[in-house]
Amino acid sequence: MKFSDEFEQRFTEMLGHYPTKRSVLVPTLLYAQDEVGFLSDEVVTEIAGRLALTELEVRNVISYYSMLTTKPRGKYNVQVCTNIACMLRGGEELLQHCSKKLGIGHKGTTPDGLFTLEEVECIGGCSWAPAVQVNYDFHENLTVEQMDKVLDDCKRKETQ
Numbered sequence: 001m002k003f004s005d006e007f008e009q010r011f012t013e014m015l016g017h018y019p020t021k022r023s024v025l026v027p028t029l030l031y032a033q034d035e036v037g038f039l040s041d042e043v044v045t046e047i048a049g050r051l052a053l054t055e056l057e058v059r060n061v062i063s064y065y066s067m068l069t070t071k072p073r074g075k076y077n078v079q080v081c082t083n084i085a086c087m088l089r090g091g092e093e094l095l096q097h098c099s100k101k102l103g104i105g106h107k108g109t110t111p112d113g114l115f116t117l118e119e120v121e122c123i124g125g126c127s128w129a130p131a132v133q134v135n136y137d138f139h140e141n142l143t144v145e146q147m148d149k150v151l152d153d154c155k156r157k158e159t160q
């Protein structure tokens with residue numbers, strides 16, 4: 001399968017930085033997921049082959065990390081933390097609000113493929129709860145109005 005030149009450059013660079021091929025598995029999966037959108041069977045086969053691992057070994061790692069997925073997701077993966085600190089500061093309400101606004105539940109994807117919604121465990125932003133992660137961006141101390149702005153900004157980016 002063919003990845004971009006950027007992916008290939010990163011992959012080659014990483015191999016030189018680690019003592020074993022296996023060590024680059026997680027970052028390679030992340031880069032591949034960013035490029036393809038999810039870790040398809042084809043991606044798993046390709047990466048297992050490149051790193052001299054079995055597909056089962058690769059799938060075991062994928063299933064351990066919640067940021068890795070073998071199913072297609074929306075372009076914006078909205079992860080709302082409802083763990084204790086966030087729950088006490090409105091995380092559950094934020095989740096319900098997002099669910100209503102986007103018309104999808106946990107792990108659902110909007111029909112236009114723009115958003116996937118996920119209820120997640122602590123994302124390390126407890127001091128600034130409630131916290132939400134959209135792809136690699138963190139949003140903290142969120143109100144419902146600010147959450148709307150985050151979602152609307154994502155939508156706006158797509159129409160520009």
Ligand code: FES
Nearest residue numbers: 081086122125126
């Ligand atoms: S409990 Fe929500 S970020 Fe830690």
